[in-house]
Amino acid sequence: MTSTTAGPGTGTDDRRTAEPTDNPLLESVGLPRFDAIRPEHVEPAVRHVLAAQRAAIAEAEAVDAPDVGWLENLERVHDAIGRVWGPIAHLNAVASTPALRDAYNACLPLVTEFHTEVGQNRALYERFLRLDETLPAERRVERELVRQTLRDFRLGGVALEGEDRARYREVMQKLAALQATFEQNLMDATDAFEHHETRAEQLAGLPEETLERARAAAAEKGLDGWLLKLDPPTYLAVMTHARSEALRKLYYEAWTTRASDRGPSAGRWDNGPLITEILALRHESAKLLGFKNYAELSLATKMAGSVDEVIGFLRDLARRSKPYAERNLAELGEHAGRRLEPWDIAFYSERLREQRFALSDEELRRYFPLPKVLAGLFSLAENLFGIEIARKPAESVWHPSVEYYEVRRRGVVTGGFFTDLYARPQKRGGAWMDGCRDRARLSRLRQDPVAYLVCNFAPPTGDTPSLLTHGEVVTLFHEFGHGLHHLLTEVDYPSLAGINGVAWDAVELPSQFLENYAWRPEVLKTISGEYRTGEPLPDEKIEKLNGSRTFMEGLATVRQLEFALFDFLLHSRDAPPDLAGVYALLDDVRREVAVVKPPEYNRFPCTFSHIFGGGYAAGYYSYKWAEVLAADAFAAFEETGVLDAATAERFRREILAVGGSRPALDAFVAFRGREPDIDALLRQAGMVETAAA
Numbered sequence: 001m002t003s004t005t006a007g008p009g010t011g012t013d014d015r016r017t018a019e020p021t022d023n024p025l026l027e028s029v030g031l032p033r034f035d036a037i038r039p040e041h042v043e044p045a046v047r048h049v050l051a052a053q054r055a056a057i058a059e060a061e062a063v064d065a066p067d068v069g070w071l072e073n074l075e076r077v078h079d080a081i082g083r084v085w086g087p088i089a090h091l092n093a094v095a096s097t098p099a100l101r102d103a104y105n106a107c108l109p110l111v112t113e114f115h116t117e118v119g120q121n122r123a124l125y126e127r128f129l130r131l132d133e134t135l136p137a138e139r140r141v142e143r144e145l146v147r148q149t150l151r152d153f154r155l156g157g158v159a160l161e162g163e164d165r166a167r168y169r170e171v172m173q174k175l176a177a178l179q180a181t182f183e184q185n186l187m188d189a190t191d192a193f194e195h196h197e198t199r200a201e202q203l204a205g206l207p208e209e210t211l212e213r214a215r216a217a218a219a220e221k222g223l224d225g226w227l228l229k230l231d232p233p234t235y236l237a238v239m240t241h242a243r244s245e246a247l248r249k250l251y252y253e254a255w256t257t258r259a260s261d262r263g264p265s266a267g268r269w270d271n272g273p274l275i276t277e278i279l280a281l282r283h284e285s286a287k288l289l290g291f292k293n294y295a296e297l298s299l300a301t302k303m304a305g306s307v308d309e310v311i312g313f314l315r316d317l318a319r320r321s322k323p324y325a326e327r328n329l330a331e332l333g334e335h336a337g338r339r340l341e342p343w344d345i346a347f348y349s350e351r352l353r354e355q356r357f358a359l360s361d362e363e364l365r366r367y368f369p370l371p372k373v374l375a376g377l378f379s380l381a382e383n384l385f386g387i388e389i390a391r392k393p394a395e396s397v398w399h400p401s402v403e404y405y406e407v408r409r410r411g412v413v414t415g416g417f418f419t420d421l422y423a424r425p426q427k428r429g430g431a432w433m434d435g436c437r438d439r440a441r442l443s444r445l446r447q448d449p450v451a452y453l454v455c456n457f458a459p460p461t462g463d464t465p466s467l468l469t470h471g472e473v474v475t476l477f478h479e480f481g482h483g484l485h486h487l488l489t490e491v492d493y494p495s496l497a498g499i500n501g502v503a504w505d506a507v508e509l510p511s512q513f514l515e516n517y518a519w520r521p522e523v524l525k526t527i528s529g530e531y532r533t534g535e536p537l538p539d540e541k542i543e544k545l546n547g548s549r550t551f552m553e554g555l556a557t558v559r560q561l562e563f564a565l566f567d568f569l570l571h572s573r574d575a576p577p578d579l580a581g582v583y584a585l586l587d588d589v590r591r592e593v594a595v596v597k598p599p600e601y602n603r604f605p606c607t608f609s610h611i612f613g614g615g616y617a618a619g620y621y622s623y624k625w626a627e628v629l630a631a632d633a634f635a636a637f638e639e640t641g642v643l644d645a646a647t648a649e650r651f652r653r654e655i656l657a658v659g660g661s662r663p664a665l666d667a668f669v670a671f672r673g674r675e676p677d678i679d680a681l682l683r684q685a686g687m688v689e690t691a692a693a
């Protein structure tokens with residue numbers, strides 16, 4: 001199913017690093033032999049492939065007039081490393097053992113070092129510049145690959161000279177250390193909190209599993225009663241279910257003052273000073289690279305075109321959803337019979353939801369046996385995108401429950417995917433899609449895309465199949481959407497195939513798009529079947545399910561917009577603010593967007609690890625951005641019929657097939673005939689009448 005005519009070391013002098021024999025990680029044909037890979041294979045294979053690819057890089061550095069063949073050589077370097085490291089990282093996530101984890105951890109720095117070396121390679125950068133000058137315009141895909149590579153070199157500081165280059169490196173190292181400390185402080189402050197309670201009535205309303213954990217924690221310390229911690233599940237359980245307002249208030253204060261100068265551990269792990277240092281260093285890094293501010297730098301790798309565009313987008317969405325948030329809040333207040341405080345919102349919202357849309361997870365589970373859901377999902381994808389999905393015996397898997405499926409289009413095999421859907425020990429939690437092989441059509445490297453689809457559903461027991469909650473059904477659709485992006489790609493260069501090279505505020509488009517189908521009555525009828533009687537989900541349950549989807553959506557939306565606007569404005573200033581400036585900005589944003597006024601002691605920025613601990617700085621807006629893309633793309637289907645073949649073919653051709661080979665906005669416009677519009681998201685969230693009035 002996967003044809004490969006090149007493997008690790010192709011195009012390099014393999015005599016320099018003798019090929020270790022009998023190492024399954026170094027086999028160059030077919031899919032990884034998961035059941036043959038042992039921890040002792042890891043380090044020799046990694047060292048071998050890195051040495052061979054270092055030699056390939058050295059050869060590339062020596063070429064004076066780089067051409068398309070030169071570009072293909074570098075693509076093979078990345079593929080060769082992925083071929084060895086990919087299965088190791090995958091096994092470490094799904095079938096970890098102490099020995100494998102040790103081997104993985106020992107090799108991770110070697111792989112990181114190699115990527116850093118390549119990313120900082122001035123000679124390669126200069127050759128890419130030459131290639132950029134000589135590549136003809138009609139080589140569209142190659143030009144995009146060169147453009148992205150040059151951009152990443154520049155963002156890594158490679159184009160800087162002398163002192164600036166050294167300073168940039170120093171700034172990046174300091175930032176990495178400060179961000180790690182920010183996260184650590186937050187973790188320490190969270191772990192330090194405990195609430196000991198001996199009166200059962202004070203804990204009324206809490207779910208049994210929360211109480212059980214609290215009882216065990218108390219017993220461990222030789223205490224009576226319950227010891228509640230501040231881990232996210234306990235915090236959420238208290239805010240949503242605790243009948244005691246005093247307990248909710250206590251938890252609200254502890255949660256919103258973590259790692260700050262206020263609250264139960266005031267000053268012990270204060271992130272306040274780190275915030276201003278981080279902002280100052282980010283601003284400096286942006287200036288060194290020639291950007292006006294950090295927000296501009298962040299947008300260099302995103303679909304959004306400009307700082308003003310993002311701010312305008314967030315403000316527009318806020319202006320139109322705020323009346324709904326106000327209406328939600330009034331409704332909750334009426335239900336509670338009093339004015340609500342910030343620690344009351346989640347509690348009363350949950351009570352009202354129970355009253356209106358009472359549908360427990362357990363009640364729904366019976367209708368979603370996994371085999372039925374999978375069959376319905378596959379047939380949906382087959383109908384939409386003209387493919388066939390067929391189960392095949394896999395030659396080698398890492399667990400007996402893993403299955404392999406082949407994908408064909410017009411009778412021709414175009415790829416395949418592994419499913420690993422059940423929770424078990426030694427497997428990381430959560431759900432994800434990852435590439436096992438990227439599509440390639442290069443000289444000496446031809447392969448079809450292969451994906452991993454990993455979830456953590458409850459395994460079948462006895463005669464009972466795995467039964468999914470509706471939330472898990474949505475998760476499965478989400479990951480399968482990523483999978484289709486990976487599998488239906490028609491791009492020949494691995495670096496731009498599937499989800500590779502897609503702007504990261506657009507990469508969730510196919511996944512969130514496919515989620516929509518998991519709510520449609522016509523699809524729910526095909527993916528459900530009571531596991532003993534086969535009865536599909538009744539209409540009345542489908543209605544309740546959809547009612548709960550948009551319940552209190554106004555409040556949820558303005559909360560996300562408050563975070564997103566605060567993050568983006570904070571990083572788009574001409575000069576980095578001091579701590580007083582940070583809080584003044586937050587106050588302004590709240591006045592503009594929020595409907596719930598937090599108390600004076602609230603220190604939300606000290607807990608905002610998305611943006612101060614790492615990846616989402618000047619990027620938090622991406623959540624809403626991708627939701628708009630997905631809702632608007634799905635609206636095209638609603639206009640023509642959600643199973644309309646012509647619309648689906650256009651989605652496949654313009655979005656899924658092109659991967660990162662074309663800018664995300666161009667791809668979207670080619671599909672939709674216009675730029676994205678926020679109306680579709682507002683409609684999907686049930687926020688339309690006031691918006692139109």
Ligand SMILES: [Zn+2]
Nearest residue numbers: 478482508511
């Ligand atoms: Zn996703």
